[in-house]
Amino acid sequence: MKMKMVLLLVLVWMSAASAAKLGVVQTEGGQVEGKSHWTGLLRSVDVFKGVPFADVPGKWEKPKPHPGWSGVLKATEYRERCLQVTLLQTKTQGSEDCLYLNIFVPQGLTLSTNLPVMVYLFGGAFLLGASNDLAILGDSLYDGKEMADRGGVIVVTVNYRVGTMGFLSTGDSRLPGNYGLWDQHAAISWVRRNIRAFGGNPDNITIFGQSAGAASVSFQMLSPYSKGLFRRAITQGGVALSPWALQRNPMGLTKKVARSVGCWRTDEDEMIACLKMSDPVGLTMAGKINVLLLLGKGVVMDLLELAPVIDGDFIPDEPSQLFHNAAQFDYLAGVNSMDGHLFAGVDVPSINQKNATSVDQVRGLLARLTKEKGAAAIDSSYSVYTSNWGLAPEQDLVKKTVADIETDFLFLVPTQIALQLHANNSSGAGTYSYLFNMKTRIPGLPSWVEAEHSEDLQYLFGKPFSTPLVYFPRHRDLSGYMIAYWTNFARTGDPNRGDSRVPVTWPPFTKYHRPYVAINHQMTKYSVNYDLRSEYVSYWSRTYSSLPTVRTVEEEEKEV
Ligand SMILES: *[C@@H]1O[C@H](CO)[C@@H](O)[C@H](O)[C@H]1NC(C)=O
Ligand SMILES: *[C@@H]1O[C@H](CO)[C@@H](O)[C@H](O)[C@H]1NC(C)=O
Ligand SMILES: *[C@@H]1O[C@H](CO)[C@@H](O)[C@H](O)[C@H]1NC(C)=O
Ligand SMILES: *[C@@H]1O[C@H](CO)[C@@H](O)[C@H](O)[C@H]1NC(C)=O
Secondary structure: OHHHHHHHHHHHHHHHHHOOOOOEEEEOOEEEEEEEEEEEEEEEEEEEEEEEOOOOOOOOOOOOOOOOOOEEOOOEOOOOEEEEEEOEEEEEEEEEOOOEEEEEEEEEEOOOOOOOEEEEEOOOOOOOOOOOOOOOOOOOOOOHHHHHHHHHOOEEEOOOOHHHHHHOOOOOOOOOOOOHHHHHHHHHHHHHHHHHOEEEEEEEEEEEEEEEHHHHHHHHHHHHHHOOOOEEEEEEHHHHHOOOOOHHHHHHHHHHHHHOOOOOOOOOHHHHHHHOOOOHHHHHHHOOOHHHOOOOOOOOHHOOOOOOOOOOOOOOHHHHHHHHHHOEEEEEEEEEEEEHHHHHHOOOOHOOOOOOOOHHHHHHHHHHHHHHHHHHHHHHHHHHHOOOOOOOHHHHHHHHHHHHHHHHHHHHHHHHHHHHHHHHHHOOHHHHEEEEEEOOOOOEEEEEEOEEEOOHHHHOOOHHHHHHHHHOOHHHHHHHHHHHHHHHHHHHOOOOOOOOOOOOOOOOOOOOOEEEEOOOOOOOOEEEOOOHHHHHHHHHHHOOOOOOOOOOOHHHHHOO
């Protein structure tokens, strides 16, 4: 009898001790019901998957409002990704009906209210990817539960159109381009209008993203359409100033796509009419990347062609001329120390092999990267990158230099310039800079490789906590640091202030002082340094950019 009593009490206590849950939530389109996931004593995360934020989009049209639904929409499964080529590019996957988002809301004993909101834009070269991408060990890489639970923020992950369907453009009003950016804008706007019902604060929205998702965040910051829409932004390994982030000759690309789907016509209007009638699957396949086309001539970057354009509307001008629009947002940005290694390994394969990397290969890479500026650029860049080589450089140094060149050119330098333009234009909004330099966990890479492209994401999304068996305690330390800085920033605009303790104070980047923190598993006061790779930033942004252009993209096209 006594035993039964105790058991009953325990049961009563346990049911009372479960965290609050949202149940059915009323949105502008109708009611949605998600699922509550237990995360600890008195803690849970309400997860809503596949909530529509726009109607099924018309081909190469802006997204339209969703017509709404009656009854309760069960938001418990991810919806299909936007139509795209598969990773191996042999076929397509996904659907045109893809404008959905997912919401992760942390709960305690009582229902959460007024939480900061973090909206994530996935990466994938504007060609592939999804809000629920990369489910390797159970949940998607971008599953928001750990960040939401540990950081006390609402995480939202959104889909947007990619590839031909997301970015094909004629460079004029016939096919203006940037449909994927409009999708992102529609998703952020939906969050602003609806997130209060989920316990979020619509005046406290941070957008964040990585790679093409980071460049997307950057474009959202620069667009005049974002005025007052969100409050802060984080870019990880990509900005609108990255050389791969903008397509400057969209008509040239559209003609190539037209050729490959049998729509080539001398009359442009007829060609466009034909494209508009073409099968979306064929059009999507026509956007695939063919690395074999390089034949040692170009660099991988040249193949990333489907990208945002200056459309005179969402992006009215050169990105570097739009930073007055970004000045209203707090901004945190950085790169991985070897963000360019992946690309370098395709452009100069010997860096990852036993074979030697020759001085000629280094010069060859510089020549291919700088071809629009001709011989003067080869000589000047070569002397900058070999200044610390001495007479007989070790192979590891030569190989690392190749990775540094691509990291600087594709990611690091553009990010530093974006940080400077932001800080120089800001009056009140904060600017913060980081370098993520945790040693790579990818097996089989040479010992000099630090943080490869995308390696920051597993820590930010808390994988060392959710899949502890494949990580060590040091990885959980790092994961805790990143979640603390990122969610503090979302809460207050300052990565040091908020609900989470941080290992070292991260000083702001200003017009006259350029500190950054080195993010890894051992963070101390020595993690704060100044003027990240300033001689290389200065080379590319001053010396190189003032050299005269000898060949334009259009001339290149004619040669091919
Ligand atoms: C953002 O959220 C934090 C924490 O809830 C709060 O202190 C701050 O006032 C909010 N900012 C706005 C503009 O509501
Ligand atoms: C502010 O941004 C504009 C582009 O909008 C840029 O041209 C200008 O140089 C920036 N101002 C400063 C002081 O850097
Ligand atoms: C690299 O070395 C292997 C043998 O060690 C050789 O077969 C291969 O051709 C070399 N590759 C290059 C690009 O030199
Ligand atoms: C930002 O302002 C500083 C100080 O005036 C200047 O040295 C720097 O060149 C500016 N950066 C950019 C990108 O305009």
